[in-house]
Amino acid sequence: MAEVATFSSSGADAISRTIELEDNIPSILSAEELEDTFDIERTVREIEKGEFSRIALQFPDELLPHSVPIFKTLKSRLASHRELYVLADTTYGSCCLDEVAAQHVDADALVHYGHACMSQPSRLPVIYVLGRKHVDPSHCADSVSESLKSVQTLEKKSTILLRYDVAYAHKADEIIAQLKQRLPSSQILHTPLSLIAHPAAEQQQSASPHLANTSDAHTANPTEATHQTDASPEDSIILYIGGECLTLTNLLLTHASYEVFSYDPATQQTRLESGRTNKLLMRRYGAVQKARDADVIGILVGTLGVANYLPLIAHLRSIIKKAHKKSYTITVGKPNPAKLGNFMEVECFVLVACPENSLLDAKEFLQPIVTPYELEVALQPTQTWTGRYVLDFGQLLREHKEGLQSKEAKTSSSVACSW
Structure with a gap:
């Protein structure tokens, strides 16, 4: 019977388990704090601009205590014909868009609160509310510049690719400005996050002109929206703002040839991360x-x-x-x-x-x-x-398709040569 218990579950563990809450946002916020933390004004503006009538509000477990105040605040500012629905207990990871649950209420848009993987949606337009974790841009720049100078990294590599946990996106411009003051000879490349996401098909057909990305990126300076595809590991390093998490692990795996440094706003420490990539x-x-x-x-x-x-x-x-x-x-x-x-x-x-x-x-x-x-x-x-x-x-x-096309081209070339 002990072996059978390994492969089955009564469901009691799901009821009794303790949920680990990642964010330490106070359970009670004033009206001003609620407005600022959860971008109430921007959310209302985007809903009205998109002319959405049924909107699903998706919350992770740690933000559920704020779901009712957010619902009431949004409802009071939107037209009476717009319906709001709160989604909780997501089907998969809370960072993903729960389009299945949203479709149960026939929603035509989704507002995603909290940490997000920023994956492109497949069915619904999405408005992201990422939250605002505290970070001191001045201390961040001081700590990073001291660490880079101590290991003499900047003598060989003059380009810094800035990445961050999405909750620090609101401070990206200030961090860049502070880094430029302390590292004037370094080039800082930054691709800002868009707070609006379109379904792939809708994006291709331009079917939703109401949701334009032009004003929704977390950057005040368009020149900072520099693509990072041209940067090479030989002359670049990656700076990640955030704590230990899956985002950082994925960054290390997908950029194994780069030197990766991280600054954790919680501990206010900078360290070299790429040593554990292998x-x-x-x-x-x-x-x-x-x-x-x-x-x-x-x-x-x-x-x-x-x-x-x-x-x-x-x-x-x-x-x-x-x-x-x-x-x-x-x-x-x-x-x-x-x-x-x-x-x-x-x-x-x-x-x-x-x-x-x-x-x-x-x-x-x-x-x-x-x-x-x-x-x-x-x-x-x-x-x-x-x-x-x-x-x-x-x-x-894409790479699989390109591989098939390359094989077909080689096959055609071989056949032509044989003739």
Whole structure:
């Protein structure tokens, strides 16, 4: 009976478990604090500009105490025909857009509160309210400049790529200004976050002119919206503003060739993070090896709101079949060992989720859980991995398409030469 208990659950643990709250926002806010912290005026403006009539308000667990005051404040400022609905207990991760729950109330827009993975939505336009965590731009610039000078990094690398936890986006311009004062010879590249997101199809067809991104990016200076694609690891470093979190882990994995420094506003300390990148990659490489040996693979659907998740699932089925392996597609909401332990035939899972939920700590799970990119590496006829890492759905699909086109071009060229 003890073994059976491992693979089943009465549900009592879900009722009795303690929820870890990440943000320490006071449970009671004054009207002014509520207005400022949750961007009430901007939210009302965007709802009216978009002419939305049924709006879903999505809250993570830590912000639920504020959901009723926010609801009442918004309701008092919007026209009476606009309906608001509060969403709680998200289907997947709270950083993702819960478009499934929003569709239950036939919503035509979603307002997402709190930390967000900023993935492109697949169905609904989204208004982001990211929150405003405290950071001292002056101390941040002092600490970062001292750390960089102490390790003599700036003598070889003059470009700084600024990244941050989304809750610090409201201070990005001030941090850049302070860094420029202390590091005048360094170039600081920054791509601001857009607080409005469109569904992929709607964006292509320009079907929603009401939601323009022009005034919704967290930057006062358009020249700071510099794309970071031209920066190379040889002459650039990455500066991350925020504490230890999945965002930082993903940044280290996807930018393994860069030097990454972080400044934590909570501890007010700067440190070099990229020293542990190799250890992270080796841990993931172990999961890739297990995936390579698996004959039955479960495609675990961890999102229904991120653009391109359906084409990616079809792509995974295709490469698994091509490798002469069997696949099952499974939707279980938030994965845990009790749920996945029921699928004894499955030898490895591949998780289709947003970048921040793709990397699960699989120590408690019976089977390894890999990302779509890791599965692609594992199923290659000749396995090679340079340490490069991809978490973006769209990039994976684009690279697969480009690879197919390249093979077709080579085949056509070979046929032409033979004639």
